[in-house]
Amino acid sequence: MAERIRCLGKTDRGLVRANNEDNYVTLERRGFFAVCDGLGGHAAGEVASRIAVETLQERIGEGDDEKRRQLSEAIEEANRKILFDQRKNPERVGMGTTLSALWLPEEGAGEGWIGHVGDSRIYRFRKGTLDQLTDDHSPIFRLYKEGALEKEELRFHPQKNLIERSLGLSMMVESDLYTVEVQAGDLYLLCSDGLTDCVSDEAIAEACSNTEWDELPDHLIELALDGGGYDNITVVLIAVQA
Numbered sequence: 001m002a003e004r005i006r007c008l009g010k011t012d013r014g015l016v017r018a019n020n021e022d023n024y025v026t027l028e029r030r031g032f033f034a035v036c037d038g039l040g041g042h043a044a045g046e047v048a049s050r051i052a053v054e055t056l057q058e059r060i061g062e063g064d065d066e067k068r069r070q071l072s073e074a075i076e077e078a079n080r081k082i083l084f085d086q087r088k089n090p091e092r093v094g095m096g097t098t099l100s101a102l103w104l105p106e107e108g109a110g111e112g113w114i115g116h117v118g119d120s121r122i123y124r125f126r127k128g129t130l131d132q133l134t135d136d137h138s139p140i141f142r143l144y145k146e147g148a149l150e151k152e153e154l155r156f157h158p159q160k161n162l163i164e165r166s167l168g169l170s171m172m173v174e175s176d177l178y179t180v181e182v183q184a185g186d187l188y189l190l191c192s193d194g195l196t197d198c199v200s201d202e203a204i205a206e207a208c209s210n211t212e213w214d215e216l217p218d219h220l221i222e223l224a225l226d227g228g229g230y231d232n233i234t235v236v237l238i239a240v241q242a
Contacts, residue, residue: 004108007033009236010217014194015229021045022192022234023053023097030061031104031112033236035120037192039166040095048097048168051085052078056101067103068177071115075099075167075175082168096168099175100134100190108240109184116176118166121196123204124180125187130205133180137165155197184242192234195220198227213239 007028013020021038023046036052038045055078060070078099086093098118105112114122119136135141140157143149154160165174187208195204203223211219217235224233 004241005031005104006213006239006241007237008214008217009033009234010221011232011234012194012221012225012229014232015225017232019046020232021049022194022232023049024190024234024236025053025056026236027057027060031106032056032060032101033103033188033190033238034099034101034115035190035192035234035236036100037098037118037120037194037232037234038095039097039163039168040092043094044089044092045095045097047085047092048082048095051081052097052099052167055081060103067113071101071103071113072175072177075101075115075117076173079167079173080171083171086168096166098163098166098192102180102188102190102238104182104238104240108242109182112180112182114176114178114180117173119161119163120190120192123189123191123201125189125205125208126183126185128205128209130201130208132201134176136163138163152200155200160197161193182240184240186240188238188240189220190236190238191220192232194229194231194233195224195235197231198224198229198233213237 024035036049038049059074098120100120101115103113116134122133
């Protein structure tokens with residue numbers, strides 16, 4: 001798997017936040033990648049995102065279960081661990097995290113899997129076109145899907161940071177689990193909303209088209225900082241090779 005993909009990841013605190021509550025994981029040999037954006041501020045969002053990432057590292061690709069089951073069970077276990085940590089540490093009650101994960105097929109191309117909770121995002125850049133593969137679990141994204149808002153309006157909406165799903169909210173976590181067709185030549189971007197709140201899809205697509213691979217994570221983060229850097233910014237880039 002490792003020889004069929006290239007991966008780069010980077011995270012930045014941004015210009016406003018005192019700490020970085022984002023975490024990410026890149027398991028190249030297993031073809032698995034995820035971004036988690038911690039929620040709760042003083043309630044230790046960084047703890048929640050770290051618990052989620054550590055759980056994924058422990059659970060993904062280590063058994064014979066099919067991918068959908070492994071992914072679903074890993075997300076559920078991460079949710080349970082976050083809730084258990086809240087019970088042990090009352091000062092952390094209210095912490096949570098988003099989770100957006102991509103699991104590539106062993107052959108590099110074929111059927112991959114996405115697991116998603118919250119408003120971090122997964123994009124695919126293919127033949128010059130950028131497509132968002134995940135839906136934000138937020139009231140305003142639902143309005144966009146219903147045609148009441150334009151995509152660009154999401155970045156400036158006063159309720160853009162309200163989300164309806166995350167790990168750590170309740171014992172039952174509702175995650176989106178579905179397949180994605182992976183082709184040689186695809187570029188995948190996993191990111192926290194610190195990027196997408198400050199950088200338009202058009203600007204992301206232009207960066208993917210015109211920026212050297214080794215410079216792309218830094219360039220995307222610089223775009224977010226130039227756009228205000230209001231939140232922590234995390235990008236994970238995966239290029240699928242022939």
